[in-house]
Every structure is written in structure tokens, then in C-alpha cells.
Amino acid sequence: MKPDINEDLIRKLERLAMISLAEDEREKLTADIRRILDFMQSLDEVDVEGIEEMVSPVSRPMETREEIPEHFFDTESIIKMFPDISKRYLRLPPIKGDE
Amino acid sequence: MDKSVLKKSLEELTRSELPLESFYRERISRFNGEINAFTEVREANTDCHEGPLKGIPFAAKDNIHSRGFRTSCGSRMLKKYYSPYSATVIDRLGRAGACLIGKTNMDEFAMGSSTENSCYGASRNPWDTRRISGGSSGGSAAAVSAGLIPFALGSDTGGSIRQPAALCGIVGFKPSYGLVSRYGLTAFASSLDQIGPLSRSVKDALDVMRVIAGRDPKDATTVGAERELFDHNLEPDLSGKKLAVPKEVLEYEGLDGRVYGSFMDMIERIRQEGGIVDEVSVPSIKHVVAVYYLIAPAEASSNLARYEGTRYGFSELSSSYLRSVGITRDMGLGEEVKRRILLGTFTLSSAYYDAYYSKALKVRRILDSELSALFGDYDFLVNPTCPVIAPKVGEITDPLVFYLMDIYTIAANLSGLPSISIPAQPADNMPVGFQITGPRMKDMDVLSTGAAVEAISPFLKDGIAPIPERWDE
Secondary structure, X not given: OOOOOOHHHHHHHXXXXXXXXXXXXXXXXXXXXXXXXXXXXXXXXXXXOOXXXXXXOOOOOOOOOOOOOOOOOOHHHHHOOXXXXXXXXXXXXXXXXXX | OOOOHHHHHHHHHOOOOOOHHHHHHHHHHHHHHHHOOEEEEOOOOOOOOOOOOOOOEEEEXXXXXXXXXXXXXXXXXXXXXXXXXXXXXXXXXXXXOOEEEEEEOOOHHHOOOOOOOOOOOOOEEOOEEEEEOOOOOHHHHHHHHOOOOOEEEEEOOOOOOHHHHHHHOOEEEEOOOOOEOOOOEOOOOOOOOOEEEEEOOHHHHHHHHHHHEOOEOOEXXXXXXXXXXXXXXXOXXXXXXXXXXXXXXXXXXXXXXXXXXXXXXXXXXXXXXXXEEEEEOOHHHHHHHHHHHHXXXXXXXXXXXXXXXXXXXOOOOOOOHHHHHHHHHHHHOOHHHHHHHHHHHHHHOOOOOHHHHHHHHHHHHHHHHHHHHHHHHOOEEEEEOOOOOOOEOOOOOOHHHHHHOOOOOHHHHHHOOOEEEEEOOOEOOEOOEEEEEOOOOOHHHHHHHHHHHHHHOOOOEOOEOOOOHHHOO
């Protein structure tokens, strides 16, 4: 499982993760991720045939709760945090023009 | 409930006539400039209620929300973010009478082992301010260690409570996964994160656990009716207790000889008290760093998708939405966070999912089975908390070297086990932690044995972790 970690792959990951790295950052992170994944190769020696994934330490099924709308007592404190606002509405940059 | 040592120790500590809160505020204003443990200190947001912790001030790591306080997570992305609500743990401590007076420094989004990844700069180790305080709850550890606050909350995803507690010479406890609500804790890796106390004695940690543990309808992973788990007194007794030391721990080449010496000193003391210590093999321990750094970044890449700068936080608006998000995330997030998001995005991608993420989850299962089998024969697993003493600020720059510092703490997170770090024999005047890990939900046993180890530790004075002379005025 030795993938080729190059800058093209990192560019693809940037698009998926929605992070636009600067050029010098990309170079450094590419090298770092290559080294880190090399280190992960140590798992190659473990035989996982027939082993189930463990996604959580909690083995029982988790209880879900009813989805009931609740009134939040302080919406003003949330609105105050909007980076760009127009008449109490959240303003977003235009979606048009994005691929 | 017996009389709280927390209060008793405070009575002894507080030699001034000032009320507790003023006493600590004064210490913070005097010393925080040198230690950089706090990111914010302000008025408590509620009056102190009647309760078992009435009037006791505390601090919380800056990824735990408290209404009216800033919750920056050590990130430029949230440097101006003020919480509109409080975490369950903050509400519970408030109802028990404790007063939150400040938030503490941390590695950005809890990703790091030194607080050097904080937008506020590194917290300093009170035992030697040229050195790191550990991380990611390094601000909490430094604040408690220097006596700037009686106790603090931290979060532990791969050792982030225990490692800084070890490096700063205090007690750090990570409860079993599911015992403490994560509601209001900024999510990093949801299957590993757990909130816990950093304090100057095991009894203090227990007093805090009695308040913060318990089921919470707002966190589906919390376990029902387990709050009573802590309604017992500590029974510190090592006689006949069976402790296992994995040989993979002692064979690890990165283990500093001085830390090994401190660890073996404690093993000898435990044997003198009648404890039985055996060397065993837990083969998967040598894979925990690889497993953790596949699972945690994968979960983080999903959890941190919310920081895109349109609803709150840092925002760099551009000509279009996607461009804005890309630039905002590049400028708002630090290098380590971006490294982990990209790594997680890679390991979750369909082409590599089986080879990396799924494989890591399977090795996690193998480790969990090995630990379950171990706990069939032994009461506890013990090892040094951290393989090294606190490095100097700026000394380590290689991310892999930092990742390997977590080698002894990660297993407890992967399996959701209770684990505590107790100060042991120091090395070169720097603190060293001794870690005790137990079976799931045996938190009270871990605390009791922690108290027994604390009682024979040469580091503690009168049952309390000492404040370094420099700050003991």
C-alpha cells in the first residue's frame, strides 16, 4: 500500500478539504505527509483478516433522542458572531462562478 | 462524602485573608505573564451556587464552551468567538458552586503535545520556563502546577490531560469514555475525546469527577446511571494488586533513561507495599501511534469542516464562496491542523480507505482485545506517562517526534479506558509521570490505586503536588 504522495495529490486533497495552501506550505506538507504515511507502513505487518473495525469504545447501540425543536434563549449572541450581516441576515459571498 | 481535600488544601494554601477567588486572581495577574497559561480571565458568568465546591475557582481549557467566555481553541479561526452556551461540565460545576474564572491555553484544536501550536504562543513549564508545559491541555497543567488555580478541566484525545500533567508535576485523569458529557467540548476526534480534571491530588480529581460525571441527553455516548460510580471513598491499597508492565513499553527506543529510572523507582516502591508487578506482552502497543494518527486526523477532517468562515470565526471574504472558504481555512488554521485535515482527507478517500482508515480501525480492535485479555489477569496496566521529560520550547520541530511522545497514553483513548498520571520521582529537577490504566468503568479503582501511588511518591508534599519555589510566595 505505498501511494505516491506528490503535489498533485495534495492539490486534490486541498480541493476536497477546501483549503487553499500557499505554494511553500504545499511543498512542506507534501513532504510531511509522505513521511507520516511511510511511518504508517508499520501496520503492514499486522494481519487483520477477519477482524471487525472498532469505530467507538462504546459497544452498545447508542440511544437516539426525539428530534424536538427547542427555542434557543439567546439568538442575538449567535447573530452577533456573523462575519457579514445584512438586516439580521447572514450574508454569503456569491456561489455563482464557483465550479 | 468525606471532607474534601480540595478545600483542606486550599485552606492551607490560602495564607492571605483574601477570599479564594481574589487570592487566585491576584496570583494569575502576578504570574501569568511569565507562564502564559491563561488565554482569558474574567468575571464568573453566574453567581456561585451552594454546593460541594462552593466558592472554589477553576479554569477550563479553551475548547470547552462557557457562555460569555471566548472559546478560541487556540486558533486564529476562533480568536474572536464568544460562546452562546455552556458545556454540560461547566453547568454542572457551576451548580456545584465552583466558579469559572478563566480559560487556558492549548494546542490549536487540541492537536499537539506542547501548546506551541497555539495562536497565543506556548505556555511555559512552571518547573523551568524554558521548557514546554506539554499539551494539548498545557495551559491547564501549567496553571494548576504554578498554583494559579486549584483545579482545571482539560480534554484528552490521545493523552492531552495526562501528558501535560506528567510534565508539570500534577495529577491528570482521563475518565472512561462515556462517563463525562462531551456536549460543549469542541469536537476533535469524537470517538476518542474525553473531558477530565487536572489537579494537585487524586482526591481533588475525584471531587471534580463526582460533579462532572453522569449521563447527559445531549451526548448519546454518555453512559446511564454511572454517576454513583464516584460516590465512594478512595481506598488506597496496593497490597495484592496485580500490575502489568508491557515489555513493548520498556523496549521503546525513545524512552529516556532518566524517565525509565523514575518509573523503576516507583515499581520498587509499589512492590514494597505488597503490589505484584509483572512484565507482560501487549504486541499492538507498538502500533498505537500509527493507529491513532490515522483515526484521529480522519475524524478531525470531518469535525473541522464546520470552520469555513461564513457563520462565525475568522473570515476572509473573496469574490466567490468556494474561494472565500479556501482562503479563510488556509489563513485561519495553523500548520499542524492543516496537516492533519489533509492526512485525514487522504485516509478517508475511497481509494485508500481500506488500506489506511479501515485497517487502523481493525488494529484498534486487536489492541482492544489484547487489553481485555490482559485485564482478565491483571488489575492495572502501568507505564511512564511520557517517554521524555519536558523538552525546551522550540526544541522539537518534526511532527513525527511529537506524535511519538504520545506512545504511552494513546492506548487508553483507543479503548476508552480510565487512566491517570501521578507525579513520580523527578529527573534532573523536572517532573515525571507514572501512569495507571484500568478496565473500562473501573475509574474508582484507578483513582484509589492512583491515591496509593501518590502516597508513596517522593514528589508529593503532604499528599499534594508541590508548587515550584519560584511561584510559592
